[in-house]
Amino acid sequence: MNAMGVRWTADQVLALAPDEASRRAGSELGTAGPWSGTGRGEGAVWGVCGGSGGRSYETVVDLTGPAYTCGCPSRKFPCKHALGLLLLQASDGTAVADGAPPEWAAPWLAKRRGGVGSPARPAGTGASKAPADPEAARRRAERRAARITAGAQELEQRLADLLRGGLATAEQTGYGLWEETAARMVDAQAPGLAGRVRELGAIPGSGPGWPVRLLEECALTHLLDRAWLAADRLPADFATTVRTRVGLTAPADGVPVRDHWHVLAQYDTADARLTTRRVWLHGASTGRTAFLLSFGAAGRAPGLALPVGALLDGELTPYAGAGRLRAEPGEQFVPVDAPVSPPPGGPVGEGLDAYGRALREDPWLDSWPVTLRQVVPARAEYGWQLADADGREALPLTPAAQNRPGLWRLVALSGGAPVTVFGECGHRGFTPLAAWSPEAPAETVPLI
Template sequence: MIERWNRDQVLALAPDAPSQKAAQGVSSPGKWSGIGVTADALWGECKGSGSKPYRACVDLSEPAYRCSCPSRKFPCKHALGLLLLWSADGVPAADEPADWVAEWLDQRRDRAAKAATRAAATADPAESGPPGGGRRAEQREQRVAAGLSELERWLADQIRQGIAGSRRHDHWDGLAKRLIDAQAPAVAGSVSRLNAVLATEDWPARLLGEYALLHLLSVAHRRLPEMVRASGDGADAPERAGAPHPAAAGLLQRVRERVGFPVTKEEVLAGETVRDVWDVLGRRDEEQDRLIARRVWLRGRATGRPALVLSFAPVGQALDASLVTGTALDADLAFYPGPSPLRALVAARHDAAPAGPAPGSTPERALEEVARALAGDPWVDSWPVVLDGVTPARGSSWQLAGPSGGLALHPSAGTPWRLLAASGGHPLTVAAEWTPRGLRPLTTWDEKGRVIVL
């Protein structure tokens, strides 16, 4: 049986605040009939405005949702209300799911099996056939190189002329469009998001920092052939002539990924995997280029490895909600290549794992881990940390303080009221997202080991 989630975990699944409020309005037992829960499924019928009740069910192993209501929100208020009722121990256990629920679960398993078969066929070179488009790939490489060369010149001009003219919000539009034409979409996205820097008080320093990272990326891409040759000339170089040293291969891949040459999911899933019990520390949604990006942070209990699972959806459409904050999953993760591997895909799930506070470390140890990540990948802009024995404290700004030091909170955190209430002046274990501007608190745990979403 999957461990029952608490109220905070359920409400964290809601797509917006109105959905949270509406879900609480349909979470009373009197609204439901035919409810039940098994090891991996939850279902019930909710009284609505029509003559027929709405049928809602949840596959708890993912989770995934289904409801007969016409709502376009996902999960809808009925699925959330049913989960709230379950979290309050208001759903009786059943031996078998209802027929209509069993049919839906069977359909999901069939689709998953077919998808796994297609993925295996794609990953098999014998099935996928020889790669094509060599000339097209060469043309793209030339366009990208020309676009990044223009970016270098543009940055040099900005430093020579001064950054006072950057206060116009359309200052980077032309450059971003030219980088898109040069088929370097990731760099174009980084340039287009520079507008957000102007909203901060210390915008000149932050803008110069962003310019420095863009310059470092463009120079690194220009020197890729030189880096490959240099890394292959050492005494411990691979036997194949021209092959990069393994220590440099991840950095080379990361540079190309930051420019806009992505690694496919099939390539990632075909590589090695890491099995562990992964604590789901929290998530954050943000809008990027007319898409909603969801970051879900995990950390392995045995390996201590951090992981980031990314998903994207157009504004208004459902995002992946299969990783629930505060839960733990026994799973195999496949990591994207890089000098500081962080982004990952869930390759396989195993049995459910008991939830509880994630193992933490001191602020000093956490900073050492972040420093190692930055040494391997200078463009890292966030990293998950779990701090043990810290309390929220107010100095020049709010911070999470331990016995020998503390880490400042991100300005957007404001006054951390929920964290202060949970602490009551006593040390806590807190999961947070490190950023160059400070920590974004994600979750903490109460004295009974129950998660509190911050």
């Protein structure tokens, strides 16, 4: 079977769903009954799904993206029809026959692949345009930098006042003063500082030990302020990291990396304004770990979705900054028919060492990607942890991970025996995202 003919498993298809409701609805459409005119070829699959009231929806999935188009009005991405079509192909190899794209599907596929007069560009990027007036652009950047500097100086005064008055006063003054300070950081065009201020405001009264947590976060915010004020004297990569943490956009300017990328995990976080999707990848040849970020407006899933556990051939361009983990995907990711295996890893101690080295490059990191090998999930007095099989060291799970269904999938997969676990290691503990058992090392079990 060639790369373009690789079929995803049902679990990989369901991992693309933006929410649980889409998984259920897509599963109901994963049979031949509602479909007609189905086919596959040239790295795509298509079909017409009969809807309620006699309406039909033409659905096309470009497997090299993946990317989706459908005639339905759904704002979810992928919609239930795209999920159902992929599930149909995954469950029954004869239900979707090989063929050429029909007239209603071919134009969209041609446009996707640059076949309508314009070359394909990397996903998420627009046409390259030089500034109309470089001098005006430079002046705008200088004005914004000056506003951020003024905001950082004001925030330094706010932190000094807090420490001078004592941390106990933070609980008495309430959240309003913090929100006012955060709004000033927004006015200064420093959204990164605004986000940190809002986090500071949520700590007082948040539970036992909150003064210690507040002092720690104040220290990190102070460090970021001082780093911004001295950015012109910092090493280039670290200065870029500081600008990114403050809220300035860093470019994807690294050397493009082509590899077979193993999709390790995918998950969403959301607030009132934005849904953020993070996808973790590991390069089979380069050994490089990377993550992709995509965003959707409130209530809408981000456009980027990759099947967890799949092996995809494609190109990533790293962003600037320390670590260079974040990358921009190229236009096409082609499924590869080859065995996958867990990324290399080690015991708990090696994972903690890797996180420590990453903190040296970026002190404001919340977490770092780590693969733990030969670890066993175990219940301790303070909650669940991952312990080395030889009992040498253990790493607690984060409070959020303690309450997710993925924890029980991990416990069931282990059954008391050592497993390999990929996740994010941070100051609050370890968040497991995927796992592999020794008996089925090619099967990626999502934990989130």
